[in-house]
Amino acid sequence: MYLILVIVVWILFAHRFIDWSQWRKQYPTVLYFIAINLTYNMLYFNHTLWAFRGITAEWINHSIINLAFTYFITPMALIIYLQRYPQNKKHGYIYSAVWIGFFTIIQTLFAHKGMYVYDNGWNGWHNIWLNIIMFAVLRVHYRKPAMAMLISLPAVVIFYLLFPVPLDSLK
Numbered sequence: 001m002y003l004i005l006v007i008v009v010w011i012l013f014a015h016r017f018i019d020w021s022q023w024r025k026q027y028p029t030v031l032y033f034i035a036i037n038l039t040y041n042m043l044y045f046n047h048t049l050w051a052f053r054g055i056t057a058e059w060i061n062h063s064i065i066n067l068a069f070t071y072f073i074t075p076m077a078l079i080i081y082l083q084r085y086p087q088n089k090k091h092g093y094i095y096s097a098v099w100i101g102f103f104t105i106i107q108t109l110f111a112h113k114g115m116y117v118y119d120n121g122w123n124g125w126h127n128i129w130l131n132i133i134m135f136a137v138l139r140v141h142y143r144k145p146a147m148a149m150l151i152s153l154p155a156v157v158i159f160y161l162l163f164p165v166p167l168d169s170l171k
Contacts, residue, residue, distance in 0.1 A: 002115065003060060003068055014076040019083055026082045029142045030075045033134075036152070037070050047165045049122035053115055081135070082142050096139070100131045107131075121163060 052069070054060030081099055086092050107127045110116035118124065133155065141148035 010073045010076045017080045026079045029138055030078050032141050043165055049120050051117050053117050055115055096135050100135055103131045104128050
């Protein structure tokens, strides 16, 4: 089961790279990510743009995989990202680019293997700009939560205008 393998890998990363005495500093930003991710999943439940697909067992569906990513895998990744963010601005851009590339490559590999599917106008190229925005806004949230909230409101409206949810799918 690839999901267990991914979880084990992130446990090893967390053990190696997270300073557990400092995790509370990143916790509000992790909750911010969880809230946004769950909001997307609620609004787009019947009109998904992207979804996980289990390939090893029928009961491992988008909801199960997404819960593992939302509450376990991505929080560990975000804590590592935020804790190890460089002080130097130039190095910060490079560091963020590496994380954006990493997430994009993982999503591409999952899509290639049929474990991540696109629909309703979304494609792998959209992941690049979404990852850029996500990592940028999460970094802003970590430093200035109110600013991130202000940035998020128009971003959500633009996202919805680009990828509207038909009203009948909100039932």
